[in-house]
Amino acid sequence: MSKLVTIYGGSGFVGRYVARRMAKLGWRVRVAVRHPNEALFVKPYGSVGQVEPVFCNIRDDESVRSVMQGADAVMNCVGTFDARGKNNFDAVQVEGAGRIARIAAEQGVSALVHVSAIGADKESTSGYARSKALGEEAVLAAFPGAMILRPSVIFGMEDQFFNRFAAMSRMGPVLALVGADKNFQPVYVDNVAEAAEKGLTGTAAPGVYELGGPEVKSFRAFIEEMLTVIRRRKMLVNLPYGLASMVGGISEFVQRITGGLFTAPITRDQVVMLRRDNVVSEDALGLADLGISPVAPEAVMPDYLWRFRPGGQYDAIKESAAGLRTE
Template identity: 60%
Template sequence: MSKLVTIYGGSGFVGRYIVQRMAQAGWRVRVAVRRPNEALFVKTYGAVGQVEPVLCNIRDSDSVRRALQGSDVAVNCVGILNEIGRNTFGLVQYHGARHIAEACAEMGISRLVQISAIGADPKSKSVYAETKGRAEEVVRAHCPDAVILRPSVVFGPEDQFFNRFAAQARFTPVLPVVGGATRFQPVYVDDVARAAAMAALGQAKPGIYELGGPETRPFADLIEEMLDVIRRPGVLVLNLPFFVGSAMGTFFDLVQSMTGGLFTNTMITRDQVRNLARDNVVSPGAMGFAELGIEPVSVGAVLPEYLWRFRPGGQYSDIRESAKNLKVQK
């Protein structure tokens, strides 16, 4: 019988690509998620019965253990960008990782892949980065042979980065950004999935890998390229000072809190502003794609493949522009 991998958060942005990679490698894949009925699409990633979503609440240790029963490998892709209700950074990113690591240790599963993030630091002022850092510590304490992957900002068809700003650019002449000079090293989602699959298959030595794409660019520069791809050169990128961003984050966080979550802060949070204050790039000397033999894909090679729908003419944008060059025959 083929081996089994349990992927926590396997229906999410990064997780679904790891699911596809593991299914292609011939493994049985158990996708542990809070809402299995909303993750049924992952079943199409493999043969009949090869990929199965199961119920799991990562905040509950018993639920985590049930999802892990009979597995050979575990992958944790669960993470949040904003705290909503009981889904806090501490409960999801730290305690969730702890539950998985403890379960792996108890069941004798030595191979654990933890998806973290560049900037993870237990001493960080950002709660997001602090809980990611503490999660790494607890994972390595219980599973010394674990592989921890720290990607920079991840992009791809389902991302919440370029898609979000491209959607905003359709309705406004000015696109405000906080931390426009902060440097990023965007990494393609399937490159992260390749690295995770290699780790799950035992093709990567234990340790921490920082994953960044081939280009290091300022935040504002990336947004300018996005605007060029969606052909909206008239939109102005406005770099806001951090104190303005912090005020905005405080306001939106307060509105979310006062409405009991009816309004979800998808704009910017105070914690995100803290993260934007530091560069999000691979550290000098860190293990990364080179050690895995992976050549990462550039932003420019992928953005046009999924951002075309934000162009003024959508899928017909190229046809319309070509038509302008036709001479009218009399």
């Protein structure tokens, strides 16, 4: 029988790419999510019955254990930017991460890959960054041979980075940024998935890997590059941290009183994180150590951001037609 991998959060941005890769290798893939009916799109990644979404709540031992039964490898992709509620930083990124690792060790799983983030730091003033670091500690305490992946900002077709700012660029002449001069090193989602694949199949050594793309630029420079791709001109304004924090606080309050119908465009915790560069450390293991060639944003952005151009899919046709001679 083919091997089985359980991917917690396997229908999310990173998880779906890992699921697709593992299915192509012939593995059976169990996609553990809170809402299986919303994850049915993963089924065609493999043959009939090869990729199956199943219900799981990572805040519950028995729920985690039941979907891990018989698994040869496990991956945890679950993360949150929610500082409040049942699925908050600690519940998901500390306790949930530790629970998955502990049960994986109990069940004799051969490989565990855990997704953390660059900037994970238990001394950070950011609750997100602290929880990521404490989650790593919990994972390694229970499963010392785990592979920890710390990606920078992840980009790709379903991303919440370039897609988000491209959508915002349609709303007016000004595009506000927070931490515009901080350096970023965006990493392509399938590069992250390839790293995970190597960990799950045992072809890469355990350890902590920081994953970044081939380019280090300021936040502003990447947004300017995105604007070039979508053929829009905007005035980029660097929002002061104090003002951004105020906006975040108001947005969080509105989100709470509307029961989540309004989604905060930025939170106070995200403002804290944007005070730091988001790049791979000089002495860290990375994509090169895994034999992976990183993909640059400009290589793929046109493939999925074209819909934000003024003419959408017809922009190229209009440009071509503009060059025709009329007599």
